[in-house]
Amino acid sequence: MPSSNKKGGAKHSHSTTNSVRKEKRLSEAQELKQLDDKCKHPIAGTDSMQQFDELPISQKTLTGLKRANFIKMTDIQRKALPLGLCGKDILGAAKTGSGKTLAFLVPMIEMLYRQKWGPQDGLGALIISPTRELAVQIFEVLRKIGREHSFSAGLIIGGKDWKIERELISKMNILVCTPGRLLQHMDQSAGFNCDLLQLLVLDEADRILDMGFKKSINAIVENLPPQRQTMLFSATQTKSVKDLARLSLKDPEYVAVHEKSEHSTPKNLSQYYMVVPLQQKLDVMFNFIKTHLTAKGIVFLSSCKQVRFVFETFCKMHPGVPLLHLHGKQKQQKRAETYAKFAAQKAAYLFCTDIAARGLDFAAVNWVIQLDCPEDPETYIHRVGRTARYEASGQAMLMLCPSEEAGMVQGLERAKVPIQEVKLKQDAKDVKKEPIQKQMQRLCFNDPEIKYLGQKAFISYMRSVYLQKDKTTFDVNALPAEEFAASLGLPGAPKIKFVEKSKAKNAVRGSQKKSSDDEDESADEQDAEEEERSKVKALDAKKKNKKEVVPEDEEDIDATGSKQVKSKIEKMFNRKNQSVLADHYTRMVDHDNDNKAAKARTGGDNDDDDIFTLKRADHDLGGDEIPEDTLLPTSKRQQKMSKLEKAKNQGQGNKLLFDEDGQAHELYELEDEASFHAKGDALSQQKEFLEKEKMVMDRADVVDKSTAKEKLREKKAKRKQREREDMMDDDSEDDDGEMVVTLGNPDDSDDQGGDYSMDEDNYSGDDNDNSGDDEEDTPKKRGWWQDKADAEESKKKRKVVEVDEPQTLAEQEALALKLLGL
Numbered sequence: 045m046p047s048s049n050k051k052g053g054a055k056h057s058h059s060t061t062n063s064v065r066k067e068k069r070l071s072e073a074q075e076l077k078q079l080d081d082k083c084k085h086p087i088a089g090t091d092s093m094q095q096f097d098e099l100p101i102s103q104k105t106l107t108g109l110k111r112a113n114f115i116k117m118t119d120i121q122r123k124a125l126p127l128g129l130c131g132k133d134i135l136g137a138a139k140t141g142s143g144k145t146l147a148f149l150v151p152m153i154e155m156l157y158r159q160k161w162g163p164q165d166g167l168g169a170l171i172i173s174p175t176r177e178l179a180v181q182i183f184e185v186l187r188k189i190g191r192e193h194s195f196s197a198g199l200i201i202g203g204k205d206w207k208i209e210r211e212l213i214s215k216m217n218i219l220v221c222t223p224g225r226l227l228q229h230m231d232q233s234a235g236f237n238c239d240l241l242q243l244l245v246l247d248e249a250d251r252i253l254d255m256g257f258k259k260s261i262n263a264i265v266e267n268l269p270p271q272r273q274t275m276l277f278s279a280t281q282t283k284s285v286k287d288l289a290r291l292s293l294k295d296p297e298y299v300a301v302h303e304k305s306e307h308s309t310p311k312n313l314s315q316y317y318m319v320v321p322l323q324q325k326l327d328v329m330f331n332f333i334k335t336h337l338t339a340k341g342i343v344f345l346s347s348c349k350q351v352r353f354v355f356e357t358f359c360k361m362h363p364g365v366p367l368l369h370l371h372g373k374q375k376q377q378k379r380a381e382t383y384a385k386f387a388a389q390k391a392a393y394l395f396c397t398d399i400a401a402r403g404l405d406f407a408a409v410n411w412v413i414q415l416d417c418p419e420d421p422e423t424y425i426h427r428v429g430r431t432a433r434y435e436a437s438g439q440a441m442l443m444l445c446p447s448e449e450a451g452m453v454q455g456l457e458r459a460k461v462p463i464q465e466v467k468l469k470q471d472a473k474d475v476k477k478e479p480i481q482k483q484m485q486r487l488c489f490n491d492p493e494i495k496y497l498g499q500k501a502f503i504s505y506m507r508s509v510y511l512q513k514d515k516t517t518f519d520v521n522a523l524p525a526e527e528f529a530a531s532l533g534l535p536g537a538p539k540i541k542f543v544e545k546s547k548a549k550n551a552v553r554g555s556q557k558k559s560s561d562d563e564d565e566s567a568d569e570q571d572a573e574e575e576e577r578s579k580v581k582a583l584d585a586k587k588k589n590k591k592e593v594v595p596e597d598e599e600d601i602d603a604t605g606s607k608q609v610k611s612k613i614e615k616m617f618n619r620k621n622q623s624v625l626a627d628h629y630t631r632m633v634d635h636d637n638d639n640k641a642a643k644a645r646t647g648g649d650n651d652d653d654d655i656f657t658l659k660r661a662d663h664d665l666g667g668d669e670i671p672e673d674t675l676l677p678t679s680k681r682q683q684k685m686s687k688l689e690k691a692k693n694q695g696q697g698n699k700l701l702f703d704e705d706g707q708a709h710e711l712y713e714l715e716d717e718a719s720f721h722a723k724g725d726a727l728s729q730q731k732e733f734l735e736k737e738k739m740v741m742d743r744a745d746v747v748d749k750s751t752a753k754e755k756l757r758e759k760k761a762k763r764k765q766r767e768r769e770d771m772m773d774d775d776s777e778d779d780d781g782e783m784v785v786t787l788g789n790p791d792d793s794d795d796q797g798g799d800y801s802m803d804e805d806n807y808s809g810d811d812n813d814n815s816g817d818d819e820e821d822t823p824k825k826r827g828w829w830q831d832k833a834d835a836e837e838s839k840k841k842r843k844v845v846e847v848d849e850p851q852t853l854a855e856q857e858a859l860a861l862k863l864l865g866l
């Protein structure tokens with residue numbers, strides 16, 4: 045009896061479950077029909093709508109929005125959502141931090157939902173973002189608001205296992221990707237199919253184009269079915285964005301919410317600028333940090349090397365607040381870690397290049413400090429947009445060199461940026477502390493790596509100014525090179541050929557103007573220089589494209605590896621320097637120590653190895669301008685020079701005399717006056733002495749460098765070993781939970797299928813599991829709302845017999861017995 049009762053109970057509960065499901069399906073079908081009807085025509089009453097729940101969107105999306113605390117719509121959302129939901133193409137423009145992400149994610153999810161899109165339908169929506177960080181961010185928002193839905197979504201951004209991506213890409217309904225990686229999959233992954241694509245989103249379109257992805261985007265768009273909805277969002281509407289819009293959108297609705305506003309930056313952002321001589325910038329920056337220890341700030345610099353140098357030196361000076369750094373030469377994992385760390389910190393400073401200038405959404409950033417001047421007002425607007433996001437307030441400080449002030453301030457005025465000047469306190473009494481220059485000098489003196497990093501930072505800064513387009517604002521010749529080098533702690537300014545050349549040309553031009561009115565010639569010279577500059581840029585861009593499919597870095601361009609060296613300038617940039625500042629670097633490619641140091645400081649791995657690697661020889665120094673004895677032996681013959689010869693070159697040993705106390709003295713110290721005078725006058729003796737000492741120092745420098753080189757070689761070997769180990773770990777590591785999610789509620793899995801496991805080893809291609817009855821027996825895969833630990837925990841609770849697939853009859857029999865419990 046009890047057993048038949050049990051059976052009856054099970055039957056009863058089974059039929060209840062079935063009827064609940066049926067009801068659910070019915071109400072969902074009803075909802076779908078209603079939504080469809082409402083979205084067929086332009087949505088009525090949109091002007092008065094304030095909240096998401098007033099829009100014709102599904103209960104599932106509304107729940108996701110609510111759970112992520114999105115209740116009220118922002119301006120751009122209010123305008124764009126009703127259009128997007130009706131399937132209109134949109135060209136959207138709004139200030140930074142105004143909520144553009146939801147303006148395309150909500151229509152995207154809704155469109156797929158209304159079409160009952162399932163795994164069997166393949167790729168339905170594609171979101172293209174310029175940077176990996178931004179793609180990750182979009183993916184996270186998608187996870188949050190789409191948690192009730194049952195689509196599979198993937199993140200395709202490079203830096204992850206290509207094979208896994210290739211396998212999973214064919215199963216995804218939504219892809220968030222960077223252009224280069226997507227194109228690579230389009231070209232090389234057989235399973236990639238976008239024939240049914242319904243919606244394309246181009247986020248931060250201006251940035252995508254600025255980063256040189258125009259061709260990639262054109263190629264991608266050409267491969268997509270023409271019958272689709274397209275949304276293009278951008279904070280700034282440049283000409284190239286409009287061109288792209290013409291190419292990819294059909295009768296778009298132009299949604300621009302802040303066009304008529306008085307200012308182009310958020311109203312709750314306070315903006316200041318300060319004129320600071322180049323050589324005082326680091327000092328001012330360090331002081332700023334010391335006096336704002338409880339703030340969270342982002343500091344923008346013009347190049348990876350600058351970022352690395354300032355980060356390394358400031359860390360060593362212990363300002364009393366966590367410091368982080370982010371730039372395009374770091375590995376993806378490191379970038380993601382830094383991103384997450386900074387997002388989680390209450391007080392910290394992030395040093396970065398423009399890689400972090402656009403789209404990134406860090407919570408509660410109080411300050412954006414632009415230590416190096418942005419290249420134009422647009423870049424300025426994007427950088428300051430990292431603070432004062434949504435309804436928060438924020439502050440921004442721009443540091444300008446005196447020569448940059450006029451051009452930049454005028455440009456900002458024209459771009460409707462309200463900014464006010466604050467004066468740098470020049471009074472020494474106000475600055476109670478010692479300038480940091482001495483500390484920088486000590487750091488450079490004690491650590492050759494820091495010194496070389498400083499030299500590279502110097503060169504890359506000068507180069508970035510030299511390559512600026514806006515010549516009225518940026519003038520490399522107006523920069524105090526020597527003083528700047530000293531402020532970095534360097535013993536002197538490394539000579540840079542292009543700067544020297546430019547100076548010489550300016551001088552010639554000046555004298556020509558005075559002595560004759562041969563203006564044509566002068567104009568020719570200017571043209572030639574401009575041509576040279578554009579060649580450098582073109583070469584840089586070419587190399588950059590060649591170098592990597594996903595060029596994430598804005599300013600450091602690889603100029604090595606070209607086989608078609610044509611022009612003089614190309615030759616110059618491809619030539620390896622024979623000077624201490626280049627050849628030495630090329631051999632000093634390791635920085636394991638830095639990794640360790642940074643690891644110790646930040647508690648994480650620092651694997652942005654590339655920063656010490658001279659990938660291009662574009663800071664050519666005149667070898668002839670550097671004293672010969674500071675050069676490392678570059679020829680094999682020199683390196684093999686016998687000890688005897690070396691000893692000969694090193695001169696005689698010093699003769700020492702010991703006094704009564706046993707102290708050693710140089711001969712001259714114990715000399716009597718007559719013999720001292722016999723050697724010549726005091727001044728020439730002093731000169732001779734100094735020269736000798738200089739030679740000794742120079743030699744010591746060479747020894748230092750070769751010791752450093754040796755140390756670095758060892759570290760490099762260790763690093764390689766570690767990388768090999770890491771790679772092996774990576775192979776076994778299951779980290780694609782980050783890049784693939786199944787937007788699926790387990791309760792609904794019988795309806796929409798969508799049952800991809802995130803675990804590679806558990807991956808199931810069985811995406812049409814509609815047998816609701818099996819649900820209880822089927823081990824549940826990790827839901828995309830669960831983190832790995834949760835999933836592991838629930839997995840442990842289930843008793844699953846895991847066996848290898850039987851190959852032979854005997855194995856099959858054994859398995860059958862095992863399953864029968866015999």
Ligand SMILES: Nc1ncnc2c1ncn2[C@@H]1O[C@H](COP(=O)(O)OP(=O)(O)OP(=O)(O)O)[C@@H](O)[C@H]1O
Pocket residue numbers: 113114115116117118121138139140141142143144145146279402403404405429433434
């Ligand atoms: N309706 C909303 N309610 C509350 N917060 C919102 C809403 N919409 C967006 N936000 C928040 O505002 C911030 C900025 O949003 P988002 O990143 O989409 O802006 P954006 O316009 O894309 O900025 P950028 O141009 O800098 O990329 C985010 O932190 C987001 O969570």
